[in-house]
Amino acid sequence: MLRRLYAVSWMSWLELSNWTRPIIFIAYIMIRPLFTLLLYAYIYIAFAATSGQMSPEAAFYMISGISFYNYIGSGIYGVAWVIHEEREHYRMLKYNYLAFPDLQLYLASRGAVHYIIGLILSIVTFPIGLSLVGYKLSLLKINLGLLVVNMILGYLWCTALGIIVAATSLFSAEYGPIISESMGGLLFLVGSVLFPAEQLPGWLHPIVNAIPMREWMELTRHALNVDYTINVNGMLLSQAMKTAVYLAVAYTFFKSMDKLVRMKGYLEATTEH
């Protein structure tokens, strides 16, 4: 099984990167997150410049959110986009299905590379962002153990969510990319990335509570700077429980959708979308 996982992850890496030379690929994957960081960092800078008010806490909150969103954003895209790409763009889904019959494991392996890239981007953009907004790096007190545990939990629930999205997109060529992009945008909005999710209107709170993103983001902030106080045990427990539920739901949902999609013959269906 490990050889299979390695082979699929390696294929995923080649598919991502073999269109150019390594140096150009590195520049390519760095440019977008760096400019995204600049885009959002300047929200803080614009406010600070026009009002004259500085808030290191707000600066840390926004930069840590934007930087580490790369991990989740890149990961969910990596898992959820596979179905659309392989069926519509390259028309490979049916062949992959024959070569690697466990599609869930295949999706999780395809996504792994995206998480690694997302993590590297997070680690690179975080100090750059903090320097940009004038936050002293010496103020950081990192809890590495918690950070690692949190990243593993994040990989698990986010992959499960990606598999649910991928299962839905098995039925639709057109809506597949919309669903995966929307999910990324939704996580950004309700996940306490740029602002505390408590600020959102009440009718959005059930969604905030249903997705483990807020817990993941707050735990990441605490792991990066232990002076950022939260209820660590409560959030960790809540995230772990939600992760377990997500994994069970993703497994069951994907199995049933997989069966249905084979019955309907959608694995080979292409619509030029």
Add this chain to the structure above:
Amino acid sequence: MSKYTLLFRAAFGRAYIRVKGGNKEPSWVIWEVFLPLLMVSSVVYAYRMLGAPSEYIGFVVLGGAMVSFWFNVIWGMGATLYWEKETGNLEVFMVSPAPLEGLLLGMALGGMFNTLTRALSIVVMGVLLFGATFNITGLLPAFLVFMLTMVALYALGMSIASIFLMYSRSGWRAAELLQEPVMFLSGLYYPVSVLPALIQGVASIIPLTIGLDGIRLSLVMGYGIWELRHHIALLSAMIPVLMYLARRILHYMEVKAKREGRLTLRWM
């Protein structure tokens, strides 16, 4: 049939398909209004967290609406030739007597119309959801700046389309790289004046930066046509330059792609 009649008939035919096809499926509401609104909402809440004045909300909403045009230029215009190649339509376009410029003009007009409906929806949602307020007296100057921006932007889109024609998958990646840097440089969520002077200089060669700034100044700050004269002059100067460049690049890439046999090359 004269050269210009053929050009405009091809443009009308392509624009018709784009408008008809773009509105056939209601999914565009999610894709082009709901998704940008998620991002706009996040930034509005971030400004509220910081305690920013209410003018910033109008800035953000207008930025969210105007960036739709940039995405349309990249993906609706630039990437279309790549997509037509992948689906086999490009060969048909090439052997037909319709000029490629006519097809691109049609894509631009159709895309502009579709995106206008999406952009207006974002503004309306911004007003309803976040209470964004605009200065109605600034409508006329804003409209003038908007029209000039559109012509300049879509002329730039024609050049991007020719890159796709030649470089396919690498062109696709290059177009992805045009998203965030342009969003940052154009001052999507903040006034461009907060950027360092050197970056402002670089940003000012992008029509979206000048257009967005002019529209914001008129609709949020109430500037008139005279106060926006520099924006109008800059955009007016950009248009002939970008159109000339688009025509030259398109012709060059078309000849090169034909010579290297890239017009029918797929999945590359």
